[in-house]
Amino acid sequence: MKSRFDLSPPVRWLRAAAVVVAGLLALTACSTANPLTSATPSAGSSSAPATLVVGSQQYYSNEIIAELYAQALEAKGFKITRQFQIGQREVYLPELIAGKVDVFPEYSGNLLQYLDKAATAKSGAEVMAALPDALPDGLRILGAAEATDQDSYNVTKEFAAKHGLVSIEDLAKVGGAIKVGANSEFAKRPYGPIGLKGVYGLDVSVISIDDSGGPLTVKALKDGKIQLADIYSADPSIATNEFVTLTDPKNLILPQNVVPVVSAKVDTTAAAIIDKVSAELSTAELVGLNAISVKDQSSSAVIAKAWLTAKGLL
Amino acid sequence: MNLFAQAIAWLTDPANQGGPDGIWTRSLEHVWYTVIAVVLACLVAIPLGYLVGHTGRGRGLVVVSSGAARALPSLGVVTVAGLILGIGLTAPMIALILLAIPSILAGAYAGLEAIDRQTIDAARAVGMSEWQILTRVEMPLGLPLLLGGVRSAVLQVVATATLAAYVGSGGLGRPMFLGLKTQDYAQMLAASLVVVVLALVLEGAFELIERLAQRRFAPVPSTST
Amino acid sequence: MTWILANLDLIAARTLAHLALSLPAIVLAFVLSLPLGWFAARYTWSRLGVLTAFGLLYAVPSLPLFIVLPTIIGVGVRDAANVVAALTLYGMALMVRATTDALVSVDPAIRLSATAMGYSGLSRFVTVELPLAGPVLLAGLRVVSVSTISLVTVSGLLGVNNLGLLFTDGFQRGILAEVLAGIGAVVLLALAVDGLLVLIGRAAMPWARAVRAR
Numbered sequence: 001m002k003s004r005f006d007l008s009p010p011v012r013w014l015r016a017a018a019v020v021v022a023g024l025l026a027l028t029a030c031s032t033a034n035p036l037t038s039a040t041p042s043a044g045s046s047s048a049p050a051t052l053v054v055g056s057q058q059y060y061s062n063e064i065i066a067e068l069y070a071q072a073l074e075a076k077g078f079k080i081t082r083q084f085q086i087g088q089r090e091v092y093l094p095e096l097i098a099g100k101v102d103v104f105p106e107y108s109g110n111l112l113q114y115l116d117k118a119a120t121a122k123s124g125a126e127v128m129a130a131l132p133d134a135l136p137d138g139l140r141i142l143g144a145a146e147a148t149d150q151d152s153y154n155v156t157k158e159f160a161a162k163h164g165l166v167s168i169e170d171l172a173k174v175g176g177a178i179k180v181g182a183n184s185e186f187a188k189r190p191y192g193p194i195g196l197k198g199v200y201g202l203d204v205s206v207i208s209i210d211d212s213g214g215p216l217t218v219k220a221l222k223d224g225k226i227q228l229a230d231i232y233s234a235d236p237s238i239a240t241n242e243f244v245t246l247t248d249p250k251n252l253i254l255p256q257n258v259v260p261v262v263s264a265k266v267d268t269t270a271a272a273i274i275d276k277v278s279a280e281l282s283t284a285e286l287v288g289l290n291a292i293s294v295k296d297q298s299s300s301a302v303i304a305k306a307w308l309t310a311k312g313l314l
Numbered sequence: 315m316n317l318f319a320q321a322i323a324w325l326t327d328p329a330n331q332g333g334p335d336g337i338w339t340r341s342l343e344h345v346w347y348t349v350i351a352v353v354l355a356c357l358v359a360i361p362l363g364y365l366v367g368h369t370g371r372g373r374g375l376v377v378v379s380s381g382a383a384r385a386l387p388s389l390g391v392v393t394v395a396g397l398i399l400g401i402g403l404t405a406p407m408i409a410l411i412l413l414a415i416p417s418i419l420a421g422a423y424a425g426l427e428a429i430d431r432q433t434i435d436a437a438r439a440v441g442m443s444e445w446q447i448l449t450r451v452e453m454p455l456g457l458p459l460l461l462g463g464v465r466s467a468v469l470q471v472v473a474t475a476t477l478a479a480y481v482g483s484g485g486l487g488r489p490m491f492l493g494l495k496t497q498d499y500a501q502m503l504a505a506s507l508v509v510v511v512l513a514l515v516l517e518g519a520f521e522l523i524e525r526l527a528q529r530r531f532a533p534v535p536s537t538s539t
Numbered sequence: 540m541t542w543i544l545a546n547l548d549l550i551a552a553r554t555l556a557h558l559a560l561s562l563p564a565i566v567l568a569f570v571l572s573l574p575l576g577w578f579a580a581r582y583t584w585s586r587l588g589v590l591t592a593f594g595l596l597y598a599v600p601s602l603p604l605f606i607v608l609p610t611i612i613g614v615g616v617r618d619a620a621n622v623v624a625a626l627t628l629y630g631m632a633l634m635v636r637a638t639t640d641a642l643v644s645v646d647p648a649i650r651l652s653a654t655a656m657g658y659s660g661l662s663r664f665v666t667v668e669l670p671l672a673g674p675v676l677l678a679g680l681r682v683v684s685v686s687t688i689s690l691v692t693v694s695g696l697l698g699v700n701n702l703g704l705l706f707t708d709g710f711q712r713g714i715l716a717e718v719l720a721g722i723g724a725v726v727l728l729a730l731a732v733d734g735l736l737v738l739i740g741r742a743a744m745p746w747a748r749a750v751r752a753r
Contacts (some may be wrong), residue, residue: 058708059711060708087697181482184492299549386727490603502607506599
C-alpha cells in the first residue's frame with residue numbers, strides 16, 4: 001500500500017483518534033477519581049479566610065520556599081492547598097494566569113525575561129521596578145527576599161588555579177573549545193552561549209544535562225567532561241565541591257531575587273505573613289535550606305517547619 | 315494545524331539542517347543509538363530465547379522477568395544509570411537495551427514454541443542432532459516471529475532514544491528537549507516528526523524483510539505477533 | 540533506604556495518583572480498540588492501513604505528545620484528561636493490533652456455524668466471536684496495562700502528579716533511593732494490575748484455562 005510511506009495518514013489518524021478519546025473522556029470525566037482537575041478553587045464566601053493554592057516549580061529549592069509560605073499562612077489560620085512540582089514556567093505560568101494558583105515563589109530576572117522578551121533592566125532594583133507592569137492583570141508581586149538563586153558559571157578549583165580564572169572574562173585565556181554543561185534551554189537563553197559570545201566574546205559548546213545543575217552536571221564538571229557548569233548560585237554543591245563561581249563584571253546574568261507572585265485572593269493579611277518570610281530569607285539561609293534537602297534528604301515540609309520555628313514565624 | 319505547518323517550516327529551513335546541531339546529524343545519531351541498542355539487545359535476548367524455546371525450561375522465569383522488564387520506566391532507568399555513571403551514552407544505552415530485550419526475547423522463544431511438535435519429532439527421527447534441529451529446523455521456522463519481536467523493539471527504541479539527550483548525549487532528543495524548554499513547540503514537533511518518519515522507514519524495511527523471510531521459509535504457523 | 544521509610548506516605552500518594560491516570564487509559568484503550576479491531580479484522584483491505592497507522596502512534600515520542608495534544612483537544616497540559624488521552628492513544632497503538640489478531644484467529648468455520656444457527660451481526664460478535672477471541676485479547680490487554688503504567692512517568696517531566704515526580708526530584712537532589720523507589724513502585728503496580736487482569740480473565744473465561752495449560 002502506497003500510503004505506508006506517506007506521513008499524513010498517521011497524523012490524521014492521531015487527530016481523529018484524539019478527538020474520539022477526548023469526547024469519551026468528557027463523558028467519563030465525572031466518574032473517574034481525578035486529583036488534578038479539581039484544583040480550581042470555587043469562589044468562596046468572603047467571611048471565612050479563603051483557601052489559598054500555593055504552587056511550586058519542579059525544583060526542590062523552590063518547593064521548600066513554597067512550603068515556607070504555606071506553613072506560615074496555615075499558622076495564621078489560612079487554609080492551604082498545595083500544588084507543588086508544577087513543571088517549569090511554561091507550564092505553571094498559564095495556571096497562575098488562569099487563577100488556578102494563588103501564591104508562587106518566583107525568581108525576578110528570569111520571570112521578567114519570560115514576560116517581556118525586550119526587557120532592558122539590568123540591576124536587581126531595575127528588574128523589580130519593571131516587573132509589576134510586565135505581569136498580566138490579576139497577578140502582582142510582593143516584596144522580594146534578599147536571597148538570590150541565579151544561574152552562575154562555575155569551574156573546578158584546579159581549573160581556576162591553572163588558568164588564573166576569577167571572572168567570566170578570564171575564560172578567554174583558556175583557549176580551545178570550552179564545554180558548558182547546562183539544561184537544554186540554556187542554548188537559547190540570553191545569558192547562554194549567545195550572551196557569552198556577544199558580551200564576553202567567548203565561544204562555547206553546550207552539553208545538555210537536564211538536571212538543573214544537579215548531581216549529573218556536578219559529576220561531569222568534576223570528571224572533566226565539561227569545563228564550565230551552569231549551577232544555581234544557591235546550590236550547596238558549589239561550596240561542597242569547592243567550585244569557583246566566576247564573577248560577571250558585565251552583568252550578563254540578571255539577578256534572580258526570590259519574589260512571591262500572588263493573585264488577587266491574597267489579601268493584605270496574607271501578604272503581610274508572606275512578607276515576614278521573605279524578610280528572613282537571605283541567600284545564606286536559602287543555601288542552608290537547600291543543603292538540608294540534599295544532604296539529610298528531608299522533605300520540604302520538615303525543613304520548612306524547622307526553619308519557621310527557629311525564626312519564630314509559626 | 316498551524317503548529318504542524320510551523321514544524322514543517324522549521325524542518326525545511328536550511329539553517330536547521332546542516333552542522334553538528336542540524337537535523338541530519340541528530341537523525342544519524344538517533345539511528346546509530348537505535349542500531350547499537352537493538353543489536354546489543356539481540357545478542358543477549360536471542361540466545362536466551364532460543365535456549366528457553368528449545369529446551370522448554372525456564373519459561374516461567376523468563377515470562378515473569380520480561381513482564382517486569384516491560385514495566386521498567388525508561389525515564390527512571392536513565393535517571394538511575396545517569397546518577398551512577400555520569401553523562402555520556404552508557405546510561406541511556408542501558409535503558410534502551412532493557413527496553414528492547416523483552417520483545418526480542420518473546421519473539422525468539424515464541425517463534426520456537428509455535429513450531430508443530432511433529433515437525434521437530436520428525437527431525438529427531440531422521441537423526442538430526444539437537445544443534446541441527448535448532449539451526450536447521452527451529453531457527454528458520456521461528457524467524458518470522460523473531461523478526462516481529464525485533465520489529466517492535468526497534469519501534470520502541472526509536473521512540474525512546476530521545477531520552478539520551480536528557481543525560482547529555484545527542485540524537486533527536488536534543489532539538490526536542492530544546493524546543494520543549496524554550497517553548498519553541500514548532501521545533502519540538504519537528505524533531506518528533508522526524509522520529510515518526512524514521513520509524514516509518516524502519517517499519518517499511520522490516521515489512522520487506524518479513525515478507526522475504528516468509529517467502530523463503532513458508533509455510534509459517536502464524537502471520538503476525 | 541532511610542529516604543523510602545521516611546517518605547512512605549509520599550510514595551503512597553504518588554502511587555494512587557499514578558493509578559488514577561493509568562486505569563482510565565487502560566480501560567479506554569481496550570474499549571476503543573474493539574470497534575477498530577473489528578473493522579480491521581472484518582475488512583481485510585483496511586487492515587494494513589489501520590494497523591500501520593496505530594502501530595506508528597507508538598513511535599511518537601511521548602513527551603511532545605503530552606504538549607501537542609492539548610493544542611488539538613483544548614485541555615491544559617497538566618490536566619488529567621490530557622495525560623489519559625495521550626496514554627489511551629499509546630494503548631490503542633498496541634491494542635488495535637491485538638484485537639485484530641484476536642478476532643482473525645477465530646475459526647471461520649465457527650463463525651459460519653454461528654451464522655447458520657441464526658446469529659447475526661452484533662449478537663454474533665458479542666456472544667460468539669468476542670468470547671473466543673478472549674484469551675488473545677487478554678494477552679494484548681496485559682501488555683497495554685504494563686506499558687501504560689510505565690509510560691505515565693514521562694508526564695512527571697511536566698509536573699503531573701504521579702510516580703514520575705520521584706524521578707525528577709531524585710535526579711535534582713541526587714537521591715538515588717528516591718529514583719529507585721519510583722522504579723520499584725511502578726514495577727510493583729504494573730505487576731499488581733497484571734495479576735488482577737489474569738484473575739479477571741480466569742473468572743470471565745473459565746474455559747480458557749484448559750487452553751493455556753497446554
